[in-house]
Amino acid sequence: MNATRHPRIAVVGAGPGGLVCARVLQRHGRPVTVFEREASAGARPQGGSLDMHGGTGQAALRAAGLLDGFRALSRPESQEWRLLDPATAAVLPAQGPPDDHGEEDRPEIDRGQLRDLLLDSLTAGSVRWDRAVSGVTPLGDGTGRLLFADGTTEDFDLVIGADGAWSRVRPALSDAVPGYTGITFIEAGFDDCDTRHPDLARMVGAGTMVAGADSKVLFAQRNSNDHIRVYIGFRGPEDWQVAAGVELGDTAAVRAHLLTMFNGWDERLLALLRDNDGAFIPRPLFALPVPPTWEHVPGVTLLGDAAHLMPPLGLGANLAMLDGAELARALVTEPGVDDAVRAYESVMLPRSAEAAKGCAEGLAHLLPPTGA
Ligand SMILES: Cc1cc2nc3c(=O)[nH]c(=O)nc-3n(C[C@H](O)[C@H](O)[C@H](O)COP(=O)(O)OP(=O)(O)OC[C@H]3O[C@@H](n4cnc5c(N)ncnc54)[C@H](O)[C@@H]3O)c2cc1C
Known part of the structure; x- marks a missing residue:
């Protein structure tokens, strides 16, 4: 230099x-x-x-x-990672996270x-x-x-x-x-989860919980301050909400659509879609x-x-x-x-x-x- x-x-x-x-x-x-x-x-x-x-x-x-x-x-402690069966919410034997x-x-x-x-x-x-x-x-x-x-x-x-x-x-x-990957994540959140959502907090554990089937996935991760962040992932067009006929700002309509999409999953997992605090935030996934x-x-x-x-x-x-x-x-x-x-x-x-x-x-x- x-x-x-x-x-x-x-x-x-x-x-x-x-x-x-x-x-x-x-x-x-x-x-x-x-x-x-x-x-x-x-x-x-x-x-x-x-x-x-x-x-x-x-x-x-x-x-x-x-x-x-x-x-x-x-x-x-948040390194903990668990894979759940979508139909029963039972913890499955797993090798560990896909990126470890x-x-x-x-x-x-x-x-x-x-x-x-x-x-x-x-x-x-x-x-x-x-x-x-x-x-x-x-x-x-x-x-x-x-x-x-x-x-x-x-x-x-x-x-x-x-x-x-x-x-x-x-x-x-x-x-x-x-380019759009063909996959959208929707973010949802839970505050004060140990006191307000204790069953859900137990299901998620100290780290990350994942359940996936039929090209759909639910990720839930512990953050600090007793917060759980959820990513709801699915395949679909970037403007999936148009075909679904829902407004992104209409939390109840988005929730109803997601519950239909994840129909058949265990009720304890569906609580991740049903009981969140605040709005659903779309995060379409792009890659170079x-x-x-x-x-x-x-x-x-x-x-x-x-x-x-x-x-x-x-x-x-x-x-x-x-x-x-x-x-x-x-x-x-x-x-x-x-x-x-x-x-x-x-x-x-x-x-x-x-x-x-x-x-x-x-x-x-x-x-x-x-x-x-
Ligand atoms: C849902 C989701 C979950 C993720 N989870 C993980 C994870 O668990 N682990 C992991 O390693 N990665 C994860 N990632 C990826 C990670 O977020 C990004 O790879 C990382 O943030 C990239 O860092 P960066 O510094 O390159 O860019 P960014 O974090 O995007 O920072 C870019 C900065 O540039 C600023 N900026 C943008 N445009 C301009 C401009 N024109 N002029 C001036 N400033 C500008 C922005 O405001 C921002 O502050 C996740 C991503 C998503 C979408």
Whole structure:
């Protein structure tokens, strides 16, 4: 790297991948600015629980100097995983979660806690909130120009797109766009479950409960603060509600439709559809074409979902964080920015291709195409 001037590095997106990247750079004395479209750290709830795998998410946290902080917040007991028979709600003998890769040390942490841990580790002012990026132009001299939604621009020696599934940085490198997988998850939640929903809490246990049959699945996972989050998965068109004749905001109508869809399942499992607090939130699943790939362009790269969005089988945040840590390390150790990005991409792209293929196969196994 230039001995007199550190490269100007922009990270677009304050998700787990972008924040790990920024933190590891700062640990090594490298300046970095994170641009985030959300108005503030508390602008929206961050969602459910993530299990951090030893070789990926935890390795990234170690590189960030945050493994002890993570251990203090995480819930090792939530690694528990049980498979239930849809017809009887009996616990079935099971090998373990589809994504464990033989790793036994995979404690869970709420996304919001993980994000706060990372945000608190950065020097004040590193994240520029309410700065939505609308695109990037590689300038041809190895630098990149960020265009913001408010029409302003800023130039950097490296723009790192860590802006998730619908990345505005990706088009500078690739024409790939996420495609609908044919599967929708609908999220539901239960508050104060040990006191208000004790039978359901016992059925779910301390970690994750899964029941699946006929291309339908129910996932329920413990979060902190006595909350259980449920994902109701099924195959169908992205606009399934049109054929079903229900309005997404009409909780009673969505519930009635789901109960019909899961007809014949044990009543204790149907309580996951019947008794939830609040609305049903649709989460149609999208994925980028496999393998993720692009021709190297100086001054711009991607990490995490922006690079390799894949079905959510427990890898996405872990891989995003590993990407962030490895890219930052390369930027610290390689002689120049372009050497660093090439070294990072040469490892990250094949790794992501293999993981994305595994996730696509895992999803097809969990929710086989109808008639398969
Ligand atoms: C239902 C579901 C369950 C999942 N469960 C798991 C799990 O158990 N384990 C796991 O490892 N993964 C899981 N995943 C996947 C995981 O959520 C993602 O892979 C992970 O969040 C990707 O991290 P990221 O940093 O790449 O992007 P993101 O987390 O998407 O962060 C991107 C950030 O960029 C910001 N941004 C977006 N556009 C712009 C813009 N134009 N300008 C500025 N900022 C922008 C966003 O606001 C956001 O803060 C799940 C996903 C889903 C949908």
